[in-house]
Amino acid sequence: MTDLFESIRRVLVPIHKEGYPFILIGIVLTVIGGYFAQSLGWIFLILTLWVCYFFRDPERITPVADGLVVSPADGRVNLIVTTLPPPELDLPQVPMTRVSVFMNVFDCHVNRVPVTGLIGQIHYTPGLFLNAELDKASEDNERNGLVIETTHRGAALRIGVVQIAGLVARRIVGFVNAGDRLSVGERFGLIRFGSRVDVYLPEGTRVLVGLGQKAVAGETVLADLGGGPERQFRRI
Numbered sequence: 001m002t003d004l005f006e007s008i009r010r011v012l013v014p015i016h017k018e019g020y021p022f023i024l025i026g027i028v029l030t031v032i033g034g035y036f037a038q039s040l041g042w043i044f045l046i047l048t049l050w051v052c053y054f055f056r057d058p059e060r061i062t063p064v065a066d067g068l069v070v071s072p073a074d075g076r077v078n079l080i081v082t083t084l085p086p087p088e089l090d091l092p093q094v095p096m097t098r099v100s101v102f103m104n105v106f107d108c109h110v111n112r113v114p115v116t117g118l119i120g121q122i123h124y125t126p127g128l129f130l131n132a133e134l135d136k137a138s139e140d141n142e143r144n145g146l147v148i149e150t151t152h153r154g155a156a157l158r159i160g161v162v163q164i165a166g167l168v169a170r171r172i173v174g175f176v177n178a179g180d181r182l183s184v185g186e187r188f189g190l191i192r193f194g195s196r197v198d199v200y201l202p203e204g205t206r207v208l209v210g211l212g213q214k215a216v217a218g219e220t221v222l223a224d225l226g227g228g229p230e231r232q233f234r235r236i
Contacts, residue, residue: 016110018173018190019055026051054193057110060218062185067152067225069114069205070184071215072161073197075103077222078133080207085200086138088123089145089160096160097201099222101215102133109190112218114199115159115225116184117150119176130167138198141165144172146188152225160200163191185218201225 015023026048034041062070079100085091103109127142142165150157163172174189182188191197199222201207206224209215215222 013056013058015052016055016057016190018192019051022051022055023048054105054109056108057187058108060112060185060216062112062218063221064184068184068221069159069199069201069223069225070112071101071209071217071220071222072111072114072188072199073101073103073215074107074109074217075101075196075215077209077211077213077215078102078196079135079198080209080211081135083138085160086125086143086145086162088125089147089162089200090121091147091158091160091200095203097203097205097207097223098138098198099201099207099209100138100196100198102196103191105193108217109192109195110187110217111163111189111191111197112185113148113182113188114161114184114222115148115150116182117148117159119178119180119182119188120147120149120158121178122146122174122176124172127165133166133196137164137166137196138162142172144174144189146176148182157202157225159202160198161188162198162200163189164196164198165191166193166195199223 030044033044081098082095083098084093085096123145125143128140130137130141143162145162148159171192176188208221
């Protein structure tokens with residue numbers, strides 16, 4: 001019964017305002033299509049309901065503890081690699097841990113900041129629209145990168161977060177500006193219709209998820225910046 005209520009909670013949620021124009025178009029097409037053919041009206045109605053579902057914007061309960069990195073996106077963890085960060089982020093060109101979360105068209109696409117900190121810079125890079133599950137999508141696809149300046153145990157750290165467009169996605173929407181200070185779990189953007197988000201973490205970070213694991217934006221803990229044994233944390 002608890003699982004049923006949890007499923008309902010995740011489905012019956014507010015709709016992000018970015019979806020309003022698409023929903024309005026769907027309603028108009030449903031009315032016009034239904035006028036000419038009932039079956040056409042049903043098709044457009046189903047598509048409109050799917051658009052409502054796609055643009056859902058649920059509240060999330062975010063774990064809080066020094067050093068925790070939460071998932072910026074709903075989806076599946078499809079890559080965990082050690083690699084150089086994208087040069088446009090102006091991060092030191094030393095190997096970092098990259099955790100990638102792939103969002104299909106049925107996942108919630110509102111993205112959330114993985115750590116509390118200051119948005120140091122934002123860099124948009126035009127590119128291709130390859131399958132976002134591919135490793136080379138990090139270099140070839142249209143993307144929007146953020147650098148978050150945070151601290152851990154008194155040390156200043158810089159975390160890279162990159163929104164990557166995919167086969168279907170055609171627009172990356174940002175809600176924040178350079179210089180904004182955000183708390184972990186706050187919304188920072190949205191990618192329309194299938195995509196991926198990469199998180200670049202400093203060496204020594206302890207990854208707490210595995211390949212293929214389902215991640216929930218603002219809730220699933222991806223990593224611990226401090227490494228070491230597992231710790232207790234609270235939620236907000």
